[in-house]
Amino acid sequence: MPKAELQRSIYHDEQAALRHFEQLRWPEGPTCYHCGSFNVKRLGGEAHRKGLFQCNEKECRKQFRAVMGTVFEKSHIPLHKWLLATHLMCSSKKGMSAAQLHRELGFGSYRTAWFMAHRIREAMAPGPDGQPPLGGKDKIVEADETYYGKRDKAQQVNQTTRGTPYKRKRGSKAVGHRNRRPIVSLVERGGSIRSFHVGSADQYSVEQILKANVDRESKLSTDESRLYTNTSDIFAEHGTVKHSAGEYVRDWVHTNSLEGYFSIFKRGMKGVYQHCGEKHLHRYLAEYDFRYNYRVKNGFSDAMRTDIALTKTIGKRLTYRRPDAA
Ligand SMILES: [Zn+2]
Incomplete structure (x- = not known):
């Protein structure tokens, strides 16, 4: 993949990663995670670095961050590492092993990389709301x-x-x-x-x-x-x-x-x-389906594909328990 893409600050700098995710989550401007109000403000000082917002006093007044309700919310892994891992998985043609991901991230353990990869696959999978049917008239x-x-x-x-x-056919292997x-x-x-x-x-x-x-x-x-x-x-x-x-x-x-x-x-x-493992096969299929559906031929660049995978982490029902070992 092009080196220039990998050098983007969103993959190395936590602040840049956070701002990028805020823009993906709220293309129309931030809204309160708790009540949906647009009447919100970014908090300053130390809270600013953490991406904290507060709902207006006439509304629910609660605080929130862009990563709430996604796997990134309670993760100890920095957001920019999540963005980098998502990018690596979205832009490699054939997928990326946990060992390879671990090396490229230069972070955590093999186990961490394995856990991240499965979470990213979960984001790539279709949501619980189902999808419109394929095909149609003359298709x-x-x-x-x-x-x-x-x-x-x-x-x-x-x-x-x-x-x-x-019975196996005689002579058949x-x-x-x-x-x-x-x-x-x-x-x-x-x-x-x-x-x-x-x-x-x-x-x-x-x-x-x-x-x-x-x-x-x-x-x-x-x-x-x-x-x-x-x-x-x-x-x-x-x-x-x-x-x-x-x-x-x-x-x-x-x-x-x-x-x-x-x-x-x-x-x-x-x-x-x-x-x-057989119980994970559907996850790998989701990964290959995702890359196929947002392929270059259909007009999607590596960066666009990554952003789509990132937005798909939002609103997915996520469990924080680690998946069973492969
Ligand atoms: Zn609110």
Whole structure:
């Protein structure tokens, strides 16, 4: 990434970081965290350095800071280190391991960096309010599934639903899909992506995901997999390409956007996050989805992507307890 960007004072100076975050949080000017009033003033002296504000005496009169209600509020980690960590994660193409983040930050322990990375991923994830559906009239949505990593021992399936044990085909060394972690992704062509780590990639779960996330007026583009046969009637059109017959593109029908995404995801995960516990997989997907959705091609610079991740820390329900070890 460009050195000049990393030299910005917001990544090295606590005051500059605080002012930057205040501007992101209150583009229209500060408002009281407690009552929402615009009738507030910045306090002077020592309080000024801490970014303290006070609500007017005719209002609630309480004090507040820009970081209230975000993970930064009660953190012992300086805000400029949080901003730097967010920037590093937002601008690296393939993600950044906790060890790498720890080195780049020159601060805290490996554990601290690991904790920060997970909190930043939480900010990158969609909020609890849900998102508008992908696609729409005349828009194309690709759906596809992939598998990443082996399932954790406890989640592995050793027999079929009928109770007979699985048998490996004679001479086959393939692990097969049953004990790998299934991922279903949807992408609006030229637009946003949404990825889901599902319990099993079957017709039912795929249908639920499609119904909940894709506008019914969209044109759906998939491969010939049985997973999507049920969903044909839901959408305006459903085109399939027959990968098994060597067909990859026919007219508007292909899954090339998702193939590209899956390949970045897998290369990144292999290179950076070798030991990703199954329960954390959705967090990594949120990270890769976020970078894809705010990619350069869609008009977002590294700095813009960082600012978006920072604003997404606001209003997220955050727990201060440390996440379990990976
Ligand atoms: Zn107030």
